[in-house]
Amino acid sequence: MKKEELVAEIKRKQSFLCVGLDTDLNKIPKHLLDTEDPIFEFNKQIIDATKDYCVAYKPNIAFYECLGKKGWESLEKTMEYIPENIFTIADAKRGDIGNTSSYYAKTFFEYLNFDSVTVAPYMGEDSVTPFLQFEDKWVIVLALTSNAGALDFQFVKDAQGEELYKKVLRKTSEWGTPENLMYVVGATRAEGIGEVRKTVPNNFFLVPGVGAQGGSLEDVAQYGFNEDCGLLVNSSRGIIYAGQGEDFAQKAAEAAQAIQQDMHKILQAKGW
Numbered sequence: 001m002k003k004e005e006l007v008a009e010i011k012r013k014q015s016f017l018c019v020g021l022d023t024d025l026n027k028i029p030k031h032l033l034d035t036e037d038p039i040f041e042f043n044k045q046i047i048d049a050t051k052d053y054c055v056a057y058k059p060n061i062a063f064y065e066c067l068g069k070k071g072w073e074s075l076e077k078t079m080e081y082i083p084e085n086i087f088t089i090a091d092a093k094r095g096d097i098g099n100t101s102s103y104y105a106k107t108f109f110e111y112l113n114f115d116s117v118t119v120a121p122y123m124g125e126d127s128v129t130p131f132l133q134f135e136d137k138w139v140i141v142l143a144l145t146s147n148a149g150a151l152d153f154q155f156v157k158d159a160q161g162e163e164l165y166k167k168v169l170r171k172t173s174e175w176g177t178p179e180n181l182m183y184v185v186g187a188t189r190a191e192g193i194g195e196v197r198k199t200v201p202n203n204f205f206l207v208p209g210v211g212a213q214g215g216s217l218e219d220v221a222q223y224g225f226n227e228d229c230g231l232l233v234n235s236s237r238g239i240i241y242a243g244q245g246e247d248f249a250q251k252a253a254e255a256a257q258a259i260q261q262d263m264h265k266i267l268q269a270k271g272w
Helices: 003-013 030-034 038-050 069-081 098-111 125-133 164-172 190-199 217-224 248-269
Strands: 017-021 056-059 087-094 116-119 138-144 181-185 204-207 231-235
Touching: 003 248, 017 038, 017 087, 017 248, 030 038, 038 069, 038 248, 056 069, 056 231, 087 098, 098 116, 098 125, 116 125, 125 138, 138 164, 138 190, 164 190, 181 190, 190 204, 190 217, 204 217, 217 231, 217 248, 231 248
Parallel strands: 017 056, 017 231, 056 087, 087 116, 116 138, 138 181, 181 204, 204 231
Antiparallel strands: none
16 A cells, blocks of 8 residues: 555544554454354454444454464465455564565565554664565564663763663664554653654654553554644554443444544644
């Protein structure tokens, strides 16, 4: 998907919501466990319920590959079911050198036809650039994450006083463009979003941490919004597990719509 297509979808739906499909057999409604493919049946109903309120879906690959062949089949069916106008993110956090990265890229971009994949940049340029060789596909680099362990490395300063996450932003931005490179920036570090935006003013951010993790949508928009919106705000548990009964999909729809309405107000205030 091209950048202008994503921006057009954000304007059309008045939403920059990404729904995380972190589908856990231990958490989905029990009545689905009797179906032929509980993971896909859950995803199918969630997609039907939320597709009018979101512009992206983000399956977390760990929840599928842990189930072996059946998990991969559920993921394939899910990808085939997602409407073509909705941006797709393989939350895989891959990152290796040379041919290994190339084959990871083939897996997610060619075999599964994702629009994007999350990548860990720790091994440097030759672990990221193979993903950037695919037309109209995106690399989403882990930059400033919302987990507690982010403090272990991401804020360490070098001899010149530059924090590691800023060096990652500055360096990786040389390898791609705002047309194929996004960044993961956690919502629980609101001021940090502003610092990231100063370094990469034109790139999209994938922002986890709103909702269940305590991040503020208003803060994210205040610090991270740019002329293209530049934000995909992810909610996983808060939407897909909003209900546990027969009406779980309706509860998910209500949760997604509530966020979309808040996003609509933000977009209106920005002149969108």
